[in-house]
Amino acid sequence: MKPxxxxxxxxxxxxxxxxxxxxxxxALRLPLGENLAAALLVAGVMPFRRTPVSGAPRGPFCMMGACFDCLVKIDGVTRQACMLTVAEGLEIEMPAAKGDLDG
Ligand code: FES
Structure with missing residues (x-):
């Protein structure tokens, strides 16, 4: 846990x-099999993404797959962290942010 x-x-x-x-x-050490969004929050990760238009920071809100504020990119695919579990070697990135979508 991050102080x-x-x-x-x-x-x-x-x-x-x-x-x-x-x-x-x-680099993080997370509990295998735990909910990914919850484990990232405990590790002190925030924000998970930024909105494409204003660049505002976003992080998990509903924890049940409804709000999409927990989007992260894993292996090039944008997914909801609250719907995933921690696995060895995950390479997680923020999805495209403002400016990344231009051109
Ligand atoms: S926290 Fe709402 S969809 Fe993941």
Whole structure:
């Protein structure tokens, strides 16, 4: 957990393996099989993306696949982090932001 994160794992499981994951340039160790959005929040990752028009920061809101504020890009595919689980070696990036969509 990153100091300063307001998110905590409620019931840390002592047998849960930690695996290496990258979010942009950040190297993280996250619990294998946990919800990806929740694990990133506990690790202090924010924002997950920026809006394409204004560039405003966004992060998980609904945690049930409805709001799309948790979008991340994994292996070139933009997906909802709250609908995924942590796996070894994930390479996560922010989806295209303002200016990236031009031309
Ligand atoms: S947090 Fe709303 S879709 Fe993922």
């Amino acid at each position: 300063g994160s307001n998110f905590r794992e409620l019931t840390p499981m002592p047998d849960t393996a930690l695996v290496d994951v990258r979010f942009g340039t950040q």
